[in-house]
Amino acid sequence: MADAEDLKRRAAARALEYVTDGMRLGLGTGSTAKHFVALLAERVAGGLKVVGVPTSEQTKAQALSLGVPLATLDEQPELDLCIDGADEIGPGLALIKGGGGALLREKIVASAAREMIVIADETKLVGTLGVFPLPIEIVTFGVVATTRRLESAIAAAGCAGELRLRHTKDGKPFVTDQGNVIVDAHLGQIADPRRLARAVEEVAGVVEHGLFLGLARRAVLAGADGIRVLEDQTAA
């Protein structure tokens, strides 16, 4: 039976079929996106001409080490395709992202792309979002006050749960590539993702959250029985 890494690699390989010569690509972050970048590098070595815009310092380092040509988003502000992983994929291809802390740059890059394809093993597909804690990126000024305001806003949006500041393994607050911190909202379920997104966005100090709504057009999911491609034509 295929292990999880093998399934992630298969989803990444299938998504590579959507990449054509000359494309400007958003390169996602995380263990699944890492497989995609590695497979893309093989194609680049074979002559494929693309330019990638990485969504994190981690992906940038990997792509550079493998010889994938890169640009900044300022150099390439319009992208053809963004390929990235997700922590949960819900109805309408609504996503929770940011388990690896890269949600802010990921959302900016995905928004700059004409199309986003999410790649994952099929365990990421859920009926209702929210078992995976929702990452919320906030500025370092006033973390306690912002977290309290977030608790109230989240409750008013019909969700309940505990908010925890994310820490690294050595006990320090996790700092994002943009110098912010992340609060993980352990909600269990998110009945109305749009309502929650609006409520979170209204809290001062919030930079971005990990709900990606209306962004992904396709999900390439790998499971023991093969690959499934889900499509949502309503995505931007």
Ligand SMILES: O=C[C@H](O)[C@H](O)[C@H](O)COP(=O)(O)O
């Ligand atoms: O910040 C991290 C990203 O949103 C990842 O795309 C997400 O956490 C999925 O990562 P993985 O492919 O490792 O499960």
